[in-house]
Amino acid sequence: MQVKSIVICGVGGQGILLASDILADVCLESGYDVKKSEVHGMSQRGGDVISTVRYGEKVYSPIIGENSADIILALEKLEALRNIPYLKSDGKLIVNDYRWDPLPVASGLDSYPEEVLEVLKSNVRNIYIVDGAKIAKEAGNLRTMNVVLLGVLSLFLDFSKEIWIKVMEKRIPSKYLEMNLIAFEKGRNLKI
């Protein structure tokens, strides 16, 4: 099997590292070699965050360059736009219809591009738009947005649902587990 590369991107604080940790563990549990990479430090202060998960029989590089991702999962629209150069021409983009203004926009020094979803659609053939915030609220908490999106991502990957659940049970504190399992289920049940 050829190595698959998945990029999860968004804003520091959206739970990208947890989402990519869950995905990487699911790959390992499913019997693949896996590498995962992200950068800590400065990026945790409200900056943009990108995490890469790669799996297959044998994975060398933990990161990818442009034109190399099979799937990009973007938890924020602007970050989807920023990262599409990483997508293969036949790659899939799952984008959360959620806006989080960067500070230069919030303080009026720059502006958020208009019609981001339209721009994405005109650039990417395989695009899937999800209202993660709405579904997460239905699941009980806006903060489960990352897991809703993981549920959507799981539809495009060939891993068993049991393994996803097993890994989440291990990774998510018991206090928040049920809410997250509901969020995952809601994402996975979306008609895409």
Added chain:
Amino acid sequence: MKILLSGNEAVARGAYEGGAKVATAYPGTPSTEILEEIAKYKEIYCEWSTNEKVALEVALGASYAGARALTAMKHVGLNVAADPLFSASYIGATGGLVVASCDDPGMHSSQNEQDNRHYARSAKIPLLEPSDSQEAKDFTKLAFEISEKFDTPVLLRLTTRISHSKSVVELKERHEISIKGYKKDFLKRVLLPAVARKRHVFVEERMLRLKEYAEKFPYNRIEEGKSKIGVIASGVAYQYAKEVFPDAWFLKLSFSYPLPEKLIRKFASLVKEIYIVEENDPFLETEIKAMGIRVIGKEKVPIIGELNPAIIRKSFGLEKEKKTYDLPHIPKRPPALCPGCPHTPVYYALSRLKVIVTGDIGCYTLGALPPLNTTDSCAEMGASISNALGLEKALKGTEHPKIVAVIGDSTFLHSGITSLIDVVYNKGTSTVIILDNSTTAMTGHQDHPGTGRTLKGEETTKISLEKLCKAIGIEHTYVIDPYNLKQTKEIINREIHRAEPSVIITKRPCVLLFRGKKWTPAQIDPELCTACKLCLRLGCPAISLRNEKPSIDEFLCTGCEVCIELCPLKAIKLKDPSGETVRNPKI
């Protein structure tokens, strides 16, 4: 058992399995998690040291006792620890001594892109470069053995992508090593010139023996290929190159200083053309070219920035057809001071004064960015105070703005204190602001000598910054609450005009130390707001401009009330005046 570990977690596991007894560090991205992970093993004494120099010296002391010791730091930390590193090379190691240096190609969280492999060459010590987490663990254990066998410290060099990438690791049990015990050895450890001259002879002989060892080191290996191209690579660059050149022969170097010359010559005889793929400096390239071997390296592979397979492909003209995108202007998303950050009001106060602000290393470097635009310089740990003194002395007798140095509590204890002593000793008059948020925030909230807790979570003597400053002779030392904007402005304004040195300690815990708390947010009354946008000048991520008027995001707001105090029209109020805020937490 196989699990996914980051390179840093794997180094920690390697120290554990390899029988380490002592581990030390000063936090610094991308190295911090090594000690945080080691702290989970009760078998290992570990500490946050005051700075990297101290960390290496403590580890060296443990090695004197015959215990295996590891010290970890970011690349620039090794500059601080360079002095003991060079002496440790001469003294050698009784118990295994491993120095883990985590370099940061691409400068994700650093002020420069130095390549610390040069330290192995200049300090004349062996260098190991793992290329994934399994090797990070295995090489840490091997490094202890090499250290003891050859009587030398070993440099274990990781880079951000090794430190922070996770890959599969097979766990093993701990191999308990008994401490050899301390034995006096004057001719080894007392580096008087007469002793050091003899030790230098030992070091040069050691280099020859290490070179022989490198020839047989099992992780220095030739991988057979199908083409006539040979690639020499080490560290994470090996992984990138494996993807780009699937048919090439490979010489994977893991023990990369001193280099196995015979093995390299053998490899050169097997292939027609050699590419050297390495991140940042031409370290391998320079050494191999000096052997008289023709190679292609930095004329193709970039010297600046982090590599990845796509960049290497492009360097060698192997790029696949690239899709181009039609994208609008994408605003940057720079990191920012958090909502409720106690540094924000201090920077706001400084931004209203015409002062030169020398800065330092930490979250507060972000005060240099818009809209605060405050900090004038950021060089390295502790530089703010000494830079301020230099400016003051040079500008003496000219018309110049007042000079303020801004430094965090952890950075101040790391190396700001020596600069402050210099200010007192040499009659400086600068104002120093210590942003005391009771933690090492930028690297993820580590304790330090001012927090009263050790790395193991034990209570310890809490060093009072106020008493410390007073004890060295700063008579005008004041502790203030930065959330009180009026007082903060007044005291800074008063102290910058003083013809003596002064220290203002702005004391409030980092907002992220309260993680999980729900705060009562502030709200802007749109009826009262005239859109003067003064509140936006704080650069608070919770305040944003929506429909011509600022509004506050109630999920992000922590209720620090600084904007409430700032608003001239009293248009901002707490949602619930009796609710809990970060300004008045109920602990």
